[in-house]
């Protein structure tokens with residue numbers, strides 16, 4: 001696969017090029033999926049190339065390390081301040097949006113959020129929904145839900161359009177089709193859109209443009225996400241490069257924005273540092289092609305824009321993260337994707353292996369709040385704790401520390417109070433708990449320790465050759481015949 | 496209890512006993528690295544716009560209509576969407592009448608529903624003003640109005656924008672202050688930094704995704 005792009009568009013796929021096959025369907029465990037992904041050479045190659053590209057682009061945007069570090073601190077303070085008065089800001093946001101003519105809805109769960117969207121769709125007898133990129137709508141599985149109610153939901157971001165066409169899920173939060181190369185997209189378009197096979201990216205994008213232009217035109221409702229919701233002015237700010245976000249929020253008569261409750265910032269000026277951090281961290285751009293600030297539906301005298309604008313504020317586990325000051329930092333996230341671009345695990349297994357809407361480091365720390373630790377218990381340990389994510393995060397989320405914290409929550413006894421997480425203790429094992437208790441006792445009582453040491457060194461021949469998962473990839477540890485203490489004593493001539 | 500009350504109650508409980516963090520907004524950090532001597536603002540803006548395939552031209556308040564005519568002729572376009580009730584719309588209409596050029600002028604003078612088909616499939620180019628530019632990021636500031644509605648700068652494949660040299664600001668923060676955005680925003684405010692683009696297929700940059708395929712910025716040096 002991955003034949004060099006022909007200079008002229010051919011009409012047939014070259015042999016070996018196949019349409020996207022990295023299906024997201026998830027009957028397997030995370031470990032099995034990760035195992036398979038690691039052995040998928042094409043996938044590895046696609047991700048390696050993409051991550052190297054994104055890392056280089058980002059690095060070029062932060063030539064001044066000092067400016068970056070100070071701006072990160074600033075970004076962190078802006079987000080932390082917003083969270084420190086979140087209830088008040090959400091109410092101010094609602095008041096100001098309502099004053100501007102935007103209808104605000106609240107949903108605790110994805111089911112509630114879908115029901116709200118469905119009510120709006122139903123009230124307008126809408127049949128066709130067009131979507132700008134929205135990860136919250138992915139959380140809701142809105143496409144699936146609406147399709148179940150006879151409403152067509154079409155993705156309009158090129159990457160999202162491609163994965164939807166291939167009946168896949170996004171593998172990256174910023175670049176949804178990053179797992180595919182041009183040849184794979186070419187085959188997909190050839191199969192599904194019945195166009196001539198071409199690997200010419202300009203041509204492929206034009207095919208997407210033509211197909212979707214008609215759809216923007218026809219759609220009854222446009223759905224979008226939100227990058228920042230501004231309490232002070234009652235505005236929704238969206239960034240994008242393609243123009244599909246502007247289309248989705250401008251052309252259809254009704255616009256529904258869906259977002260998480262944490263996305264609010266206090267003042268308009270607060271978006272200045274965040275915007276700079278976001279676009280530079282995400283795709284290495286000083287700014288995206290469009291920054292779209294929406295503060296209300298079409299006014300009576302205006303000639304375009306939606307007649308109705310709705311905002312759905314979704315909790316879906318965020319308030320659980322909010323309850324603990326360490327875990328709350330998870331909600332600082334501005335969804336730039338830099339943590340995944342720099343993650344050695346994500347780069348090797350790709351986005352689908354996680355089996356969750358948000359992959360990579362941010363996925364590992366936010367998803368347990370959405371699905372509960374019982375569904376996500378392997379995620380916190382799918383990390384080498386190398387620290388790369390924490391170093392690049394533009395709002396200074398201490399991702400490695402939060403991963404360690406989630407590992408602890410994973411092994412605390414399920415009934416131990418206080419409870420911070422749904423699914424606490426999903427990896428709890430009484431035996432393991434006892435073993436650690438024993439280990440602690442051993443290491444805090446000198447007499448016991450000496451007995452143990454003597455036994456371990458003198459009887460080292462009896463060490464078992466297999467020690468669970470450890471010996472799958474390492475040789476078994478064997479104690480030396482004499483301990484370091486003993487050797488040191490000899491050396492110093494002590495008795 | 497409604498979902499709203501439940502969510503707010505939960506969040507409120509989690510904050511019990513805490514005080515909101517103070518606003519330590521660091522103005523210098525979003526302005527100092529992005530400040531330019533006046534003579535460098537336009538070169539920087541042009542450089543950044545051109546880096547993302549925007550075309551820029553230096554011209555004057557009197558000459559720009561001729562540049563528009565040239566740009567259209569070069570592309571074989573004989574139709575232009577303008578806003579006849581703006582000063583620049585009037586100036587261009589006057590130019591076309593005077594020079595008897597063969598450009599047909601179209602106005603966005605009725606709700607989009609009444610001419611959606613034509614706007615989407617039969618309007619190759621548009622001309623709009625701007626509310627200024629931003630040197631730091633190579634951006635145009637636009638607040639669509641009744642005369643120049645939102646879709647005017649989005650749907651036609653070629654968008655020509657007029658930018659007054661005197662209205663190029665250093666950075667976004669100075670714009671928010673100078674134009675008092677926080678005191679009241681229109682229904683839609685935009686920063687536009689180039690023609691639409693995507694890198695969604697194998698990180699290969701392609702222009703003309705869903706918005707304009709081409710953006711021409713005419714910078715009026717004496718305005």
Ligand code: SF4
Pocket residue numbers: 332333334335336337338339340361362389392393394395396397
């Ligand atoms: S956790 Fe940080 S690096 Fe990762 S997406 Fe969020 S803001 Fe970006």
